[in-house]
Amino acid sequence: MLEFFIGHYAYWLVIILLCVGIYGILFKKNLIKKTIGLAVLQISVVIYWVAIASKEGATVTTLDPNIPVDQVANYLNPLTHTLMLTAIVVGVATLGVAFTLLMAIYNRYETLDEQELLDKIQ
């Protein structure tokens, strides 16, 4: 039972973080808060990918001459780390685009509240 908990608690924390992000996206009325929820959801996915790359007793993905590279279990999985490395930077850039669009919306309609925005559009 304890082994099951140690093997799975990271997934539960990631799921809680994902639900916090979905709560922000669905239930908040302000568009800025929705965008922050989107960022939290994205970070939860990043943490999940980094969590599944771990191995028991392995070292970081930089080659150490004393540790043989033939046994794969000696090193963490570098593929997921690489994918998330690019995903973080692209996430920052897309967050910049999201806030840019919010600024454009505010310049035009002078509100960021969802309901007021729908009323002004119609």
Place this chain on the structure above:
Amino acid sequence: MKALKISILVLFAAVLIYASADLPMRGDPDNLMHAEESITGTTVKGSYFIQNAYRDARTPNMVTVVLGDYRSIDTFGEQVVIYTAGLITLLVLRVTRNRRNDEE
């Protein structure tokens, strides 16, 4: 109404946590994604990168080798994406500011 929404979200979290019980143990070196050979007989990419990164490119940092050599076209795509994001900020904000100045 708000209690209904939140209860739906809690239900969603409960379903996900129930489903995560079938995921492999975190940190187990015998996971399928950490194996050297997949169940269909092909090479698992992560293990291939660990074994051959230094031999192919003389670089100790495997993440750099995967980022810059094995998956370099993917990285080029990511770079074009962030470049496009920068251009979008330039174009969108300039267009809206000009329209606003015209209205005034």
Place this chain on the structure above:
Amino acid sequence: MRSKFDSPIVLLGSRLLAPYIMLFGWYVIIHGHYSPGGGFQGGALLAASVLLIRISGGRVISRLQIQEFATTPLAIVGVVLYFGTGLVAMIMGGNFLDYAYLPIPGMEADWLRYTGMLIIEVGIGLAVMAILIMIYDNMVKGEDHA
């Protein structure tokens, strides 16, 4: 950033810190082959050093460091450096971005891959730095009176 007050201490602290952050950014890019690091992280650090001056000092002082119109050409230089490396390898007979065909004499294929990766990391770093500064500049444009 509309500056409500002038604080010389904040400006002095930022001016003290910014060159070291920029130097550390270049270290992270160049030393990315041997330690955790690379183009994306180093580019973010370079952008942090420039944005620190922009936030604390305002528009007039930060213009002395990097002009606002210079960020778009820097990003283009970064992307073209990456694309040109791949294109040169393709012209010399290999696949796109196959660094083993780069025309550098006196190197084996593995050391050529080492050099090609260093070139594209610098390209990534320049592009990321320029894009992050560009996003900030476009967002505060017209409201920066400091």
